[in-house]
């Protein structure tokens with residue numbers, strides 16, 4: 679599969695109040711087209727910084743970030759971001775929130791209708807098009823945020839702990855939703871999480887990071903068959919991955935204290 683995201687020799691040093699923080703150290707990351715790559719790691723290791731570099735919110739101190747063979751210089755419609763909080767416009771309905779980007783692009787009414795219904799249905803919100811965000815549960819709001827991200831046909835979906843604020847049951851439904859959406863559209867996904875089970879369930883590969891400065895310490899290829907359903911989390915293969923990753927994280931914690 680061709681590489682879609684390439685980060686080479688990335689260093690990131692933030693300077694504030696004359697203090698320098700070396701957040702990322704020589705990060706090399708390649709994500710293939712259609713792959714789901716999960717980043718796991720302790721708080722402050724630089725996971726969101728990697729996502730911000732890919733989204734074009736920040737530029738690296740050193741190194742090169744390319745998406746679709748183009749150097750990332752700013753934000754772009756080829757890269758959609760889903761954050762922990764859905765950030766929907768409270769004064770707009772689900773339909774209007776989802777088509778917001780399309781309206782900005784002056785898409786035709788037919789395109790608005792066709793694309794919104796495709797993605798609203800894909801995230802299981804059919805029938806809720808006229809609802810306002812305050813009339814939806816947290817999980818439903820996040821579904822709308824995912825539809826809004828997908829409606830512009832991004833080639834890359836960047837998800838920053840998208841389900842961290844949800845209760846366990848909703849979270850598990852949302853993980854299955856990501857699987858469903860991926861089965862339909864095969865979008866390349868970078869998915870940031872603190873949750874090992876979530877990373878193994880969703881990911882094709884997992885990068886485990888360490889901090890001070892942030893490094894991708896080890897990568898794991900998750901060869902569980904797809905399509906995956908939540909039952910997979912009780913299989914021996916799943917538990918083997920979990921135990922190996924837990925061991926790696928525990929070693930990290932020991933050496934960083």
Ligand SMILES: Nc1ncnc2c1ncn2[C@@H]1O[C@H](COP(=O)(O)OP(=O)(O)OP(=O)(O)O)[C@@H](O)[C@H]1O
Nearest residue numbers: 692693694699701720721722723724725726727728
């Ligand atoms: N704009 C900035 N200016 C200065 N320091 C920053 C800036 N953005 C991030 N940092 C610092 O970089 C480090 C990594 O932050 P980042 O948000 O990437 O970590 P993270 O692994 O995503 O953490 P968490 O899991 O808690 O979200 C932190 O120490 C943070 O304070």
